[in-house]
Amino acid sequence: MPINILMPALSPTMEKGNLAKWLKKEGDTVKSGDVIAEIETDKATMEVEAVDEGVLAKIVVPEGTADVPVNQVIALIAGEGEDPKSVTAPPGGGAPAPAPKAEASAAPAAAPAAQANTVQGDANAHLSYARVDQAPAGPAQGARPNGAGQQAGGGRVFASPLAKRIAREAGIDIASIQGSGPHGRIVEKDVRAALQSGGAKPAAAPAAAAAPAPAPKPAQAPALAPSMGADQVKAMFEAGSYEEVPLDGMRRTIAKRLVESKQTVPHFYLSLDCELDALMALREQINAAAGKDKDGKPAYKLSVNDFVIKALAIALQRVPNANAVWAEDRILRMKHSDVGVAVAIEGGLFTPVVRKAEQKTLTAISAEVKDMAGRARNRRLKPEEYTGGSTAVSNLGMYGIKDFQAVINPPHGTILAVGAGENRVVVKNGAPAVVQAMTVTLSCDHRVVDGALGAELLAAFKQLIENPMGMLV
Amino acid sequence: MANQYDIIVIGGGPGGYVAAIRAAQLGFKTAVVEREHLGGICLNWGCIPTKALLRSAEIYHYMEHAKDYGLSAQGIGFDAAAIVQRSRGVSGRLNGGVGMLLKKNKVDVIWGEAAISKPGEVVVTAPKKPAMQPQHPTPKGVLEPGTYQAKHIIVATGARPRALPGIEPDGKLIWTYFEAMVPPSMPKSLIVMGSGAIGIEFASFYRTMGADVTVVEVMPQIMPVEDAEIAALARKRFEKQGMKILTGAKVTKVEKGANSVTATIDDGKGGTLTITAERMISAVGVVGNIENLGLEKIGVKIERGVVVTDGLGRTNVHGIYAIGDVAGAPMLAHKAEHEGVLCVETIKGLHTHAMDKGKIPGCTYCNPQVASVGLTEAKAKEQGYDIRVGRFPFVGNGKAIALGEPDGMVKTIFDKKTGQLLGAHMVGAEVTEMIQGFVIAMNLETTEEELIHAVFPHPTISETMHEAVMDAYGRVIHM
Numbered sequence: 001m002p003i004n005i006l007m008p009a010l011s012p013t014m015e016k017g018n019l020a021k022w023l024k025k026e027g028d029t030v031k032s033g034d035v036i037a038e039i040e041t042d043k044a045t046m047e048v049e050a051v052d053e054g055v056l057a058k059i060v061v062p063e064g065t066a067d068v069p070v071n072q073v074i075a076l077i078a079g080e081g082e083d084p085k086s087v088t089a090p091p092g093g094g095a096p097a098p099a100p101k102a103e104a105s106a107a108p109a110a111a112p113a114a115q116a117n118t119v120q121g122d123a124n125a126h127l128s129y130a131r132v133d134q135a136p137a138g139p140a141q142g143a144r145p146n147g148a149g150q151q152a153g154g155g156r157v158f159a160s161p162l163a164k165r166i167a168r169e170a171g172i173d174i175a176s177i178q179g180s181g182p183h184g185r186i187v188e189k190d191v192r193a194a195l196q197s198g199g200a201k202p203a204a205a206p207a208a209a210a211a212p213a214p215a216p217k218p219a220q221a222p223a224l225a226p227s228m229g230a231d232q233v234k235a236m237f238e239a240g241s242y243e244e245v246p247l248d249g250m251r252r253t254i255a256k257r258l259v260e261s262k263q264t265v266p267h268f269y270l271s272l273d274c275e276l277d278a279l280m281a282l283r284e285q286i287n288a289a290a291g292k293d294k295d296g297k298p299a300y301k302l303s304v305n306d307f308v309i310k311a312l313a314i315a316l317q318r319v320p321n322a323n324a325v326w327a328e329d330r331i332l333r334m335k336h337s338d339v340g341v342a343v344a345i346e347g348g349l350f351t352p353v354v355r356k357a358e359q360k361t362l363t364a365i366s367a368e369v370k371d372m373a374g375r376a377r378n379r380r381l382k383p384e385e386y387t388g389g390s391t392a393v394s395n396l397g398m399y400g401i402k403d404f405q406a407v408i409n410p411p412h413g414t415i416l417a418v419g420a421g422e423n424r425v426v427v428k429n430g431a432p433a434v435v436q437a438m439t440v441t442l443s444c445d446h447r448v449v450d451g452a453l454g455a456e457l458l459a460a461f462k463q464l465i466e467n468p469m470g471m472l473v
Numbered sequence: 474m475a476n477q478y479d480i481i482v483i484g485g486g487p488g489g490y491v492a493a494i495r496a497a498q499l500g501f502k503t504a505v506v507e508r509e510h511l512g513g514i515c516l517n518w519g520c521i522p523t524k525a526l527l528r529s530a531e532i533y534h535y536m537e538h539a540k541d542y543g544l545s546a547q548g549i550g551f552d553a554a555a556i557v558q559r560s561r562g563v564s565g566r567l568n569g570g571v572g573m574l575l576k577k578n579k580v581d582v583i584w585g586e587a588a589i590s591k592p593g594e595v596v597v598t599a600p601k602k603p604a605m606q607p608q609h610p611t612p613k614g615v616l617e618p619g620t621y622q623a624k625h626i627i628v629a630t631g632a633r634p635r636a637l638p639g640i641e642p643d644g645k646l647i648w649t650y651f652e653a654m655v656p657p658s659m660p661k662s663l664i665v666m667g668s669g670a671i672g673i674e675f676a677s678f679y680r681t682m683g684a685d686v687t688v689v690e691v692m693p694q695i696m697p698v699e700d701a702e703i704a705a706l707a708r709k710r711f712e713k714q715g716m717k718i719l720t721g722a723k724v725t726k727v728e729k730g731a732n733s734v735t736a737t738i739d740d741g742k743g744g745t746l747t748i749t750a751e752r753m754i755s756a757v758g759v760v761g762n763i764e765n766l767g768l769e770k771i772g773v774k775i776e777r778g779v780v781v782t783d784g785l786g787r788t789n790v791h792g793i794y795a796i797g798d799v800a801g802a803p804m805l806a807h808k809a810e811h812e813g814v815l816c817v818e819t820i821k822g823l824h825t826h827a828m829d830k831g832k833i834p835g836c837t838y839c840n841p842q843v844a845s846v847g848l849t850e851a852k853a854k855e856q857g858y859d860i861r862v863g864r865f866p867f868v869g870n871g872k873a874i875a876l877g878e879p880d881g882m883v884k885t886i887f888d889k890k891t892g893q894l895l896g897a898h899m900v901g902a903e904v905t906e907m908i909q910g911f912v913i914a915m916n917l918e919t920t921e922e923e924l925i926h927a928v929f930p931h932p933t934i935s936e937t938m939h940e941a942v943m944d945a946y947g948r949v950i951h952m
Contacts, residue, residue, distance in 0.1 A: 160918030162893050169891070188893070188918050 002076040003052045007061075009070045010039065010046050010383070017041040018066045018249055019074060028056045030077060037063075037074070040249050044386075045379040054078050066246065071184075159186035166191045172202060250348040250379075261410050265326075266446040269405045270454050274465040276421050276436040279307055282468045286362070299363075304438075305341075305395045306366040308418055310471050312393060313337035313357035315460035322457040323390050325411040326447045340392030340409065343373045350376040351409055353389040362471065390414070397421060403439040413448040414457070417441040478504045480820065481595050481623035483587045483766065486513020488797030488809030489629035490571050490580075496817045497578040504581040504621065508600040510609055511571040511582070513631055515806040517564050518605060522654050523674055525560035527838050530681035534840065541877055551682065553659045560654065565609045572612040584615040589628075589767040592792045595621045605651050625792055625820050628766060628780060629813065632759035632798035640666070640727050640755060646734045647727065647753045650675070660684055662750035664736050666724050668695040670837040672756030673711075677839035680716045687717040687748055689724055689738055696837060700849040700884060700898040702864075707900050710841050710880055727753065761799040768793075784827030786816025794820070808833050834912050836905040841880055844908035847896030847915055850886055859889040861921075863945025865937045867901050869952045872932040878902035881934075883941035885911075892920030897938070907935050921946055 007017065020040040024030055030050040037048040057078040061068055068074065157175050159167075163186045167174040170191075177194045179186035247255070261267075283302055290298040316323040316337040324333045337358040340351040352372035354365055375381050390413050394406040397420035406417040419439040425432050440461070444454040464470050480496045482489045485507035496503040510517040529551070539546040575582055585597040597618040634649040636642060642649045653675050661684060665676040668690040680686040688695065688711075694704045695711075695718060708718055721741035728735045735749040761779045773788045773795075774781040779802075780795035782788055788795055796816050797809030811828055819825045834846040853860050867873035867881035881901015888895055897911035914924060921942055929939040943949045 161920045161923050162891060162918035165920055166891055 002057055002078050002082065003054060004073045005036070005048075005050070005075040005077060007068045007070050007072045007074050008039065008046075008048055010041050010044075014041055014070055016067045016069045019061050019063055019068050020045055022059060022063045024056050026056055026059055030054060030056050040379070041383075044381055044383060050077070052077055052079075054082075057082075066248075157186065158184065160188060162188045163191045166195075170195055248347065254348055257410060258407050261408050265408050265410060267405075267408060267443050268446055268451065268454075269441050269443050270451070270458050271403060271439055271441045272458050272462055273424075273437050273439050274462045275426075276304070276438055276465070279304070279465055279468040280421075280436055283307065300366055302362050302366050304397070304421060305393065305418070306362050306369065307465065307468060307471065308393055308395065308416070308440075309339050309341060309354060309357055309365050309369070310360075310362055311461050311464035311468075312391065312416055313339050313354075313360075314464055314471060315457055316391065317358045318460045319453065319457045322414065322449050322453050324413050324448045325390050326413065326445055327411065331448055334390045337391075338389040340386075340389040340412065340415075341369055341372070342392055342394040342406075343376045345377045345379070350381060350386050351389075351392050352376055352381055352386050355388075391416065393418060397438060403441055405441050406443050408443050408445055413445050414454065415443045416461075417443065476619065476621045478502050478581075478621060478623040480504075480625045480627060480817070481506060481583075481587075481621060482627045482629055482813075483589075483595065484513065484629035484631055484762075484797075484799075485511040485571070485575075485582070486629060486631045486797065486809065487515045487806040488631070488813040489513065489627070490575060491810040492627055492629060492796060492813030492817050493580045494574060494578045495814045496820075497580050499817060499821045499823075501817070501821075503578075504583055504616070504623070505575060506583045506585065506587040506595065506597055506621075508584070508586045508602060509604045510568060511575070511612060512564075512568050513806075514633075516567050516571065517609070518651055518654055519671075520806055521567055522560040522564045523650075523678070524838060525563040526556060526654070526678050527674065527840075529556045529559065530678045531840065534681050538877075551659075553656060553682075557655050561607060568609045569612075576614070582612060582615045583618070583621065584611060585618040586765070588765060589626055589771055589793065590620075592626070592771060592790055593622055593624065595623060595626060597621060607655070625794060627786065627813070627816060628768070628788075628793065628795040628799055629797050629809070630762040630766065630799045631809075632761050632804055634755065635758040635760045637666075637724075637755065637757055640724060642755045643729075646729050646732075647755055649755055653754050660751040662752075663687070664689060664724075664734065664748055664750045664753040665756060666736075666753060667756035667758065668692075668718070668720075669697070669756060669758065670835070672754065673707075673837055673839045675754050675756065676716060677711070680711070680714055681840060685715075685717075685750070687719065687750065689722050689736070690718070690720045691723050693721050695720060696843060698835065699837075699843055699845055700896070701851060702884060703843060703845070703882065703898045703900045706880075706882055707839070707841060707843055710900075711839070714840075759798065759804055761801070761804075763799060785819040785825055786812060787819065803830065803833055803835065805833065805835065829916075832912065832915050834908045836908065838905060841878075841901050842904045843898075843900050844904040845896070845898040846908055846912050847894070848886060849896060849898065850884075853886050853888075853895050858895060860895065861887045861889050861945040863887070863941045863943065863949070865940035865944055865949065865952065867934070867937060869940065870932075870934055870937045872934050872936070873902065875932070876902060876934075878934075881937070883937045885938075885941045885945050887921055887945050892922060894919060894921070894924070894942075897941075899938075901934070901937075903934050907938060910935060910938055 010017065018040040019037060021038040022036070023038065024034070024036045030036055031053050032050055034050045035047040036050050036056065039046045039048055054077040056075060058076040060076065061072065061074040158179065159174050160181065164174055166188060167177070172194065174186060174191070177186050177190050180190050181187040283304070287298065287301050290300050293299050320333065323337060324331050336356040338353050338355045339357045340353045343350045343352060354360070354368055357365060360368070372381065372385060392409055392412055392415045394415060395418040396404060397418055400420050403419040404417050406415040408415050417440065421436055421438040423434055424437045426435050426437070427433070440458070442454055442458050449457070479501035480503045482493045482503065482505045485505045489505055490511060493503050493505045515521060533549070533551055536546050536549045572582070583597050585599050586601060587595050587597050590596045599618050634642065640647065644652050650671055659682050660679065663679050663684045663686050665672045665686060665688045668676070668688050672688065673696055676686050676688050690697070694701055695708050696704045712718060719738065719740060723739045723741065724736045725739050726737040733749050733751055734753040735747055736753065738746050738748060740746060763775055763778065763780060768775060768780065771790055771793065773790050773793055780788055780800050782795050782800050786794040786796050786800070794816050796812040798804040800812065808828070815825050815828060831847060834844065837843040848856065850860070850862060863885040865883050868879045873879055873881060878901060881904065882899070884898045885894065886896040887893065894911065894915050897908065899908060924939070924942040925946070925948070927939070929936050940949050940951055944952070
């Protein structure tokens with residue numbers, strides 16, 4: 001029997017991913033631990049390691065394929081003594097995939113469990129896994145749109161008759177439910193659990209309309225305003241006057257998250273000018289004092305942004321009520337200042353998080369941001385490196401932007417938009433004076449941070465920026 | 474290390490030996506400790522030998538009714554000793570079979586009584602309990618008593634007859650199933666205390682063999698776990714066969730004569746009556762064998778006389794497991810077997826689900842047979858279900874009429890809201906072989922729709938199952 005290599009779930013919430021690249025060809029010998037493919041998910045690119053040994057007999061999903069559901073067969077490995085040529089792809093390019101153990105348990109347990117290389121109930125289906133050491137902290141999901149009960153391509157849903165009937169009568173889409181029965185079959189208790197948690201998608205309109213039962217509690221986000229479909233948009237332009245660019249995982253996530261943010265998070269904005277003379281002088285002094293490394297380069301070179309991160313981190317400690325995120329029925333107030341840093345990359349952006357920034361030295365923050373930004377550009381960040389935090393810094397000063405308002409990256413409570421530092425004429429002691437200054441704008445989630453609280457945070461930030469020695473002690 | 478095992482199973486009954494074979498299949502070095510008989514009560518003194526006895530009774534019954542089938546038979550009689558001998562032979566053959574299966578799977582058998590000295594260690598001593606006679610020969614190649622080590626110890630020690638204070642079985646006048654299985658001669662009259670599966674099967678056997686049988690049941694219906702309607706139908710048949718049945722009644726006192734027992738019975742309505750019979754069978758349930766195993770010493774949690782487990786055989790003490798009767802109700806061989814497999818697969822780290830005890834079938838092999846799975850009508854209502862009930866009598870079934878078995882009924886219970894099959898109950902010929910159909914249906918979570926759409930073979934008694942489903946939805950054909 002050939003061994004199935006399945007599309008791995010790289011995080012507990014992952015539903016599908018793009019098969020970015022095959023690193024082995026058909027006919028190649030693979031050993032356990034060999035990196036065989038790269039998968040592009042929400043934001044990151046991950047390596048898929050082989051769990052089994054043999055000859056890569058058949059690549060079922062070619063590279064460049066988008067939206068491959070988790071657990072779909074992506075390749076086949078011929079076992080010992082098998083002729084790789086005789087190995088054929090399963091019908092329809094996919095196979096009903098057994099549910100990995102991981103899915104049944106809560107999120108934190110998910111990733112380690114996913115590394116167990118056997119899938120229950122089917123000795124031949126082996127789970128590949130990615131180099132993910134830790135699951136990102138995320139809500140456990142009671143439902144996901146390509147449940148293991150569903151065959152790739154929206155085909156047959158493996159569910160018990162009773163499960164199907166209860167789902168139908170409750171007006172929910174059974175395919176959105178995760179099955180816990182044999183081979184991932186959706187059984188009664190899965191549907192009941194989904195109904196209870198509200199973690200199932202409503203069924204398509206006709207079915208829902210036909211169901212007299214009260215609609216189940218909608219999942220998290222309220223209904224979004226429908227936007228135009230691709231055909232509608234294309235109809236407005238002359239054919240051939242544009243190039244169609246397919247969406248990658250990152251673009252899709254940016255679109256989803258920021259629409260969600262602008263539609264569900266009540267934003268308001270606070271702007272403030274900060275004088276930078278003292279900070280620039282201090283920065284020059286510190287950078288001048290940097291020792292040389294073995295290549296003769298300075299050991300560090302602090303940027304204004306490093307100071308901004310540090311100042312925001314300390315300000316959050318001074319105004320702890322603003323160091324918080326909205327969690328539907330409660331607010332989570334953070335103990336440490338985990339500050340995200342928006343990093344523009346080819347085709348999108350990442351927001352890696354500097355953890356406990358209030359405790360870190362400027363040089364440590366600088367080095368960390370440099371390392372994460374570099375890896376972000378290569379799409380080599382781990383999910384846990386860009387998950388979490390209560391705020392973020394978005395700096396467009398290097399483009400000469402004077403000021404702007406950033407969109408909050410949910411579930412953050414705030415985001416700080418930083419404009420360019422420039423010479424400005426201000427009135428000092430009744431006389432015009434030239435100072436270096438920059439404008440910062442804090443976007444606040446009003447559910448968490450009210451106007452006065454946001455102003456307090458921004459005032460604390462300004463105080464630190466204008467008196468930067470306070471950041472060193 | 475010769476005395477070192479991955480898994481030691483204490484008890485070679487249906488739970489224990491099946492667990493041991495499954496363990497061996499999964500690559501564990503496994504041993505079973507048994508003090509008396511491989512195959513346990515089930516195979517030696519329970520399920521199997523009673524089926525042999527009941528088969529003799531069934532054939533005797535047919536012979537007596539040969540005329541009904543156009544046959545003639547004269548001089549019909551029986552040889553009690555030969556009937557018992559056949560029953561012992563059936564048991565002995567299967568007992569030897571278990572030994573062979575264990576050997577084939579390279580499971581060692583240690584002969585003696587086991588106690589857990591500490592987690593990971595079992596001390597086996599020579600059997601102290603006098604073995605019930607006649608005994609099958611001890612299997613060849615068993616290991617001697619001694620100290621044995623095992624990473625995992627599975628307690629599968631089963632259960633034994635419960636004794637009521639003042640009415641303790643003496644093995645001569647008051648029998649348990651042990652003595653009732655090997656009567657030296659057929660008693661002319663018999664009192665059966667308890668109408669559960671064991672009581673009613675012996676009552677049915679002895680009545681068919683001609684004894685004057687009185688059944689005394691403390692609950693308001695016979696076979697108290699069964700659906701009331703089914704039990705009432707069975708009772709009517711038993712009474713037609715001449716069995717006397719007292720329900721809601723209690724034996725309060727027993728006086729023993731030289732060759733008789735006189736029972737004083739509280740009839741539950743304020744009256745008292747006395748019945749004298751040659752023998753009495755005490756069939757008032759079984760209790761788990763939890764004693765002398767060292768369980769208390771190592772802190773294994775025991776509640777209401779059974780070992781507490783997590784549904785996958787794990788006790789509160791790491792490395793100690795319990796399955797079968799000793800781990801609680803329902804005390805049935807098929808539950809024990811399934812639990813044994815689950816337990817071993819859990820040890821292996823395979824993905825296991827705790828058994829759904831609501832879907833374990835029960836069978837009683839009296840005449841007529843009774844079989845059921847799931848909720849009774851009363852239980853379903855009690856649990857708040859809005860139900861649909863379907864019924865179909867055997868008189869509407871061609872095969873049953875051809876067999877001359879028109880007395881029977883199938884009853885189905887569905888959840889009105891979802892169409893879920895909540896329970897199925899049957900009384901009549903061959904129903905113990907049919908119930909599995911509904912067991913599979915329930916485990917696959919079928920609704921009435923799939924059952925209605927399924928094609929049942931004609932002519933079979935199983936068509937009554939189909940009709941009983943259709944009846945619940947007003948679509949019955951042959952009635």
